[in-house]
Amino acid sequence: xxxxxxxxxxxxxLADPTRRAIFEQLCREGEQTVGTLTTHAGISQPAVSKHLGxxxxxxxxxxxxxxxxxxxxxxxxxxxxxIDWTREMGGFWERRFDQLEDLLKRxxx
Numbered sequence: 432x433x434x435x436x437x438x439x440x441x442x443x444x445l446a447d448p449t450r451r452a453i454f455e456q457l458c459r460e461g462e463q464t465v466g467t468l469t470t471h472a473g474i475s476q477p478a479v480s481k482h483l484g485x486x487x488x489x490x491x492x493x494x495x496x497x498x499x500x501x502x503x504x505x506x507x508x509x510x511x512x513x514i515d516w517t518r519e520m521g522g523f524w525e526r527r528f529d530q531l532e533d534l535l536k537r538x539x540x
Contacts (some may be wrong), residue, residue, distance in 0.1 A: 438512045444489040449474065450482045454491055457505035464500050 445451045453468055469479045483503055486492040490509040495502045 438516055440489050441491070441510070441513050444485055444491060447482070447485075449478075450486055453479065453482055454486055454505060457492060457503060458507065462495070462502050462504040464502055466500070468503065 445454065449472060453472060456468065456471055457463060465476060465479060465483065468483070469476045472479050472482075483492060483494070487494060487503075491506055492503045493506055495504070
């Protein structure tokens with residue numbers, strides 16, 4: 432079975448609104464415990480832990496154990512493949528619109 436493309440994994444992982452909200456919170460607020468994330472997520476602690484496991488498997492978060500608590504932090508570098516893809520697509524569409532503009536100018540002449 433072929434290994435899934437990293438972009439596919441990232442898109443699938445971030446497609447879930449709850450996971451995306453947890454990831455965004457970690458990006459904005461920095462490292463947080465599971466308890467803090469659960470308070471903000473509005474879902475049960477086991478559900479938050481499951482979402483964190485998926486985020487961790489995708490490389491979007493890392494965990495650190497301190498006593499009985501687990502702290503999570505976002506790994507912003509993991510978004511690089513998506514950033515590259517959006518740049519590529521942005522360039523593609525910019526070229527297409529430039530071609531359309533040129534065509535429309537030629538049609539007006």
